[in-house]
Structure formats: C-alpha cells, structure tokens
Amino acid sequence: METMNAAVLEEYRRFNWKKVNQPEIADNEALVKVAFAGICGSDQHIFKGEFHPRTTIPFIPGHEFAGTIIATGPNVEKFHIGDHVAVDPIIWCGKCPACLRQHYPACSSLKLLGVDVNGGFGEYINVPEHMLYRVDKSIPIHHAALVEVLSIGFHACRRANVQKDDTVVIWGAGKVGQSILQAVRTKTTNTVIMIDILDKRLNLAKSHYPDIFTINATRENPVDRVKEITGGKGVDVAVEAVGHHVEIEGRVNPVRGCIQSIRGAGTVCVLGLGDEPLPLLMKELIWKEAKIVASRVSHGEFAEAIENLEKGTLKPDALVTDVLNPAQIQDGFMMLENEPENHLKILLKFD
Ligand SMILES: [Zn+2]
Numbered sequence: 135m136e137t138m139n140a141a142v143l144e145e146y147r148r149f150n151w152k153k154v155n156q157p158e159i160a161d162n163e164a165l166v167k168v169a170f171a172g173i174c175g176s177d178q179h180i181f182k183g184e185f186h187p188r189t190t191i192p193f194i195p196g197h198e199f200a201g202t203i204i205a206t207g208p209n210v211e212k213f214h215i216g217d218h219v220a221v222d223p224i225i226w227c228g229k230c231p232a233c234l235r236q237h238y239p240a241c242s243s244l245k246l247l248g249v250d251v252n253g254g255f256g257e258y259i260n261v262p263e264h265m266l267y268r269v270d271k272s273i274p275i276h277h278a279a280l281v282e283v284l285s286i287g288f289h290a291c292r293r294a295n296v297q298k299d300d301t302v303v304i305w306g307a308g309k310v311g312q313s314i315l316q317a318v319r320t321k322t323t324n325t326v327i328m329i330d331i332l333d334k335r336l337n338l339a340k341s342h343y344p345d346i347f348t349i350n351a352t353r354e355n356p357v358d359r360v361k362e363i364t365g366g367k368g369v370d371v372a373v374e375a376v377g378h379h380v381e382i383e384g385r386v387n388p389v390r391g392c393i394q395s396i397r398g399a400g401t402v403c404v405l406g407l408g409d410e411p412l413p414l415l416m417k418e419l420i421w422k423e424a425k426i427v428a429s430r431v432s433h434g435e436f437a438e439a440i441e442n443l444e445k446g447t448l449k450p451d452a453l454v455t456d457v458l459n460p461a462q463i464q465d466g467f468m469m470l471e472n473e474p475e476n477h478l479k480i481l482l483k484f485d
C-alpha cells in the first residue's frame with residue numbers, strides 16, 4: 135500500500151500532518167493529486183467538533199479543492215490523466231423525494247466529500263467521475279480550487295433569481311458573502327450593497343468592487359441606509375450570508391433586516407446556518423407578498439463558475455488572503471479563529 139501525507143484531524147482542535155495510506159480508486163473513479171485546497175467555514179465547525187457526530191475523528195476534511203488526474207479507473211470515460219479538475223463534493227442519494235425531483239441540495243441524506251467522508255486535505259484523493267469538472271489549463275489551478283465556493287454564490291443567485299437590472303443587498307462580507315458578491319456582479323450592473331460589522335471585510339470587498347456601497351451595521355442602521363441608497367424603494371433581492379449572527383443593539387436580526395430591505399414582491403435568500411431561531415414579524419413579509427428562499431451548497435453551478443473564470447468575469451484572488459503549506463494547517467485554523475477580520479479564504483498549497 136502506497137502512502138501519502140495528509141492533514142488528519144486526530145482530536146478536535148488538533149491537526150497532524152502525517153503519513154496515511156493513499157486511497158485506491160474504484161472502476162468509476164479517478165485519482166486526483168491535490169494542488170490547492172481551501173479552508174471553509176464548515177471546516178472550522180468540524181475542527182471544533184461542532185459537526186459531531188455527523189463528522190467523527192480521525193478525519194481528513196477538505197471539500198474545496200482542485201488538482202490533476204494521475205490515474206483513472208477502467209470505467210472512467212470523459213477524463214484523462216493530466217486533466218486539471220475541480221471537484222463537486224456533493225454526494226446525493228438519488229432516491230429520496232427531493233432527489234426524485236432532481237433537487238439534489240435538499241437530499242434527505244446529503245453527504246459531502248470532506249464532511250461526511252474523507253476529503254481533499256491530503257496529497258491524493260479518489261473521486262467518482264460524475265463529481266469531476268475539467269478546468270482549462272489556462273486557468274491558474276489555485277483559482278480552480280475556488281470553484282466550489284464561487285458555485286455557492288452562483289447557486290444563491292439562481293435561487294434568488296437575480297436579474298440583469300436588479301438591485302441587491304448582501305448581509306455578511308465573509309467568505310460566502312464575498313463569493314455571492316462576485317456572482318451577483320456577473321448578473322447585474324445595478325446597485326449592490328454589502329453589510330458587515332468588520333470594516334476590513336467591507337474595505338476588502340470595496341477595493342475589488344469600487345462601485346458597491348458598504349454599510350457597517352454597528353455604526354449605521356442598515357435598513358435605513360439601504361432605503362436611502364435606493365431612494366426609498368428598497369432592493370429587489372436581499373441575501374443573508376451572516377451565519378451565526380451577533381445581535382447588535384438597536385438593530386433587527388439579519389433575516390428580518392433583509393425582509394425590511396426589499397421592495398414589495400422582492401426576494402430574500404437565506405444561507406446562514408445559525409443554531410438559534412430568529413424572530414420574524416410575518417406581516418412585514420406578507421404586506422410585501424415577498425418570497426423567502428433558502429440556498430444550500432450548489433446544484434450544477436460548477437459549470438457556470440468555471441465558465442466565468444474562463445471568461446475573466448470573476449476576481450478569484452479577491453477571496454484569498456493567505457496561502458499556506460498544508461503542514462501549517464493548524465496555524466491556518468487558529469488564524470481564522472483568532473483574527474477573523476484579517477483572513478478570508480486560506481488556501482493550502484500542496485507539492
Ligand atoms: Zn465550503
């Protein structure tokens with residue numbers, strides 16, 4: 135059995151970079167040599183043990199990664215040794231009511247590579263052919279590792295049905311919010327507003343997209359400010375990507391803020407996986423006869439993200455604040471935990 139190096143979460147809050155057995159491929163799988171892998175907010179939950187017992191240790195996380203195919207099983211048809219690939223980590227069952235309607239993100243037993251089974255924080259990984267997306271070699275391979283997080287942004291746009299002239303507000307300027315910003319900017323040239331409580335994150339977004347408006351919710355009432363920016367009309371689409379929100383005195387919670395920020399018959403799209411219920415005033419929604427939609431992972435938007443990378447309509451480097459050697463993975467997780475204002479996407483660079 136060949137061995138490889140991998141970042142193994144051996145206890146909660148403790149990674150070890152160590153030798154493990156290299157995975158073997160099934161007939162329908164390719165062996166991918168990982169080039170870059172991104173650390174996601176979900177990985178931070180796994181790290182802290184917050185996904186237990188869904189995720190148990192010892193475990194190799196990593197669901198945002200790209201690399202090169204170095205071997206293929208006999209039944210792999212469309213991919214070849216040497217191809218650069220991004221990996222869609224979603225494993226759906228195909229049999230539940232949602233899957234039978236081809237609505238895979240809502241699969242009742244949805245699993246993810248790197249969350250439910252070992253993922254891409256190792257030198258090699260076996261991946262079924264249907265989860266592979268080829269990325270042109272003209273695209274830097276570290277950009278290919280961002281396809282997963284960018285696809286989250288495109289999926290949110292699709293769920294919220296963002297149209298060409300829509301005005302959009304995004305609550306939360308973290309990894310997910312900034313990915314949504316990138317996708318939104320491929321859809322609409324109209325007003326886009328970002329809200330956060332960390333100036334550094336808002337400034338980062340603004341430095342790459344100077345035409346957006348930013349609101350620091352600790353200093354300004356975000357709903358009032360959105361109304362002001364849109365001339366009293368409210369936005370067409372409001373997206374909540376705050377996650378575990380912090381209550382700010384005198385402000386409504388982000389989902390209710392989204393409802394208050396949209397025009398009549400507008401759309402609210404929610405993504406944050408907070409653990410606490412949020413109070414909403416339903417008549418604020420009903421008077422507007424507005425829609426709330428939820429967005430989870432992605433659903434085929436890998437292709438759209440890759441196409442936009444190839445067209446040059448995205449700014450993938452705007453998401454990346456740090457590139458680390460995978461042996462430094464423990465430091466990466468501590469940086470994200472201790473200085474959230476200084477770090478967005480951390481990429482691990484293999485080989
Ligand atoms: Zn992720």
Ligand SMILES: [Zn+2]
Nearest residue numbers: 227230233241
């Ligand atoms: Zn299913």
